[in-house]
Amino acid sequence: MKTTITVSLGGLVFHIDDDAFEMLNTYLIAIEKQFNSEAERKDIMADIETRIAELFTEMLGEKRDVIRNEEVLKVIEILGQPEDFMEEETSPPGSSQKKSATYQATKRLYRDPDNRVLGGVCGGLGAYFNIDPIVFRILFILIFFGMGSGLIIYIILWIAIPEALTTAQKLEMRGEPITIENIKKAVREEFENVRKNMKF
Numbered sequence: 001m002k003t004t005i006t007v008s009l010g011g012l013v014f015h016i017d018d019d020a021f022e023m024l025n026t027y028l029i030a031i032e033k034q035f036n037s038e039a040e041r042k043d044i045m046a047d048i049e050t051r052i053a054e055l056f057t058e059m060l061g062e063k064r065d066v067i068r069n070e071e072v073l074k075v076i077e078i079l080g081q082p083e084d085f086m087e088e089e090t091s092p093p094g095s096s097q098k099k100s101a102t103y104q105a106t107k108r109l110y111r112d113p114d115n116r117v118l119g120g121v122c123g124g125l126g127a128y129f130n131i132d133p134i135v136f137r138i139l140f141i142l143i144f145f146g147m148g149s150g151l152i153i154y155i156i157l158w159i160a161i162p163e164a165l166t167t168a169q170k171l172e173m174r175g176e177p178i179t180i181e182n183i184k185k186a187v188r189e190e191f192e193n194v195r196k197n198m199k200f
Contacts, residue, residue, distance in 0.1 A: 016068075023069060028049075031180060047187065055078060107172065121136075124164070
C-alpha cells in the first residue's frame with residue numbers, strides 16, 4: 001500500500017504517489033534554482049508547470065491513474081535536466097549540453113497573438129506553414145473581393161482556431177520542442193520585446 005498526494009499543476013489536479021512526488025518536487029526546485037535571480041522566473045516556472053500538466057494528461061489519457069516514478073522520469077526526459085541549460089558563462093568550457101532527443105516536437109495550429117492585425121489567424125497560419133503571414137493576409141483580401149467569402153472564412157477560422165496563450169503553445173505553434181531551455185528562451189524574448197516597446 002502506497003501513500004498518494006493530490007497536487008495541482010498548471011491548474012489541473014493530479015494524484016501522485018509519494019516517491020514520484022519527491023522526485024518531481026526535487027526536479028522543480030532544481031529548475032527554480034536556475035532562474036533564482038531572474039525577473040522572469042515566475043513566468044518560466046508557470047509555463048514549465050503547465051507543460052508538465054499537459055504531459056501528464058497525455059500519458060494518463062482517459063484513465064485517472066496515479067502518477068508514478070515512470071511518468072515523472074518520462075517528463076524529465078522530455079523537458080531535460082536543469083543542469084543541461086545553465087547559463088552559458090557558468091558552463092565549463094568544452095562541455096557539451098545534452099539535448100532531449102527522444103521527444104518529437106509536434107506542430108499545432110493556433111492563432112498568433114504576437115503577430116496579429118485582427119485575430120491572429122494569418123499570423124498563426126504563417127507560423128504553422130512557415131510562410132510570411134502577409135501572404136495569408138493578401139489571400140484573404142483577394143478572396144474577400146473576388147468571391148466575397150474571405151471575411152466569413154476568416155471569422156470561422158477566428159472562432160475555430162484557439163489562441164496560443166502560453167509559452168508552450170507558442171512553441172508548439174512554431175513546431176519547436178517544448179523543453180525548459182526553449183521555454184526560458186521564449187520568455188526572455190517576450191520580456192525583451194516588452195522592454196523595447198516600452199522605450200519612447
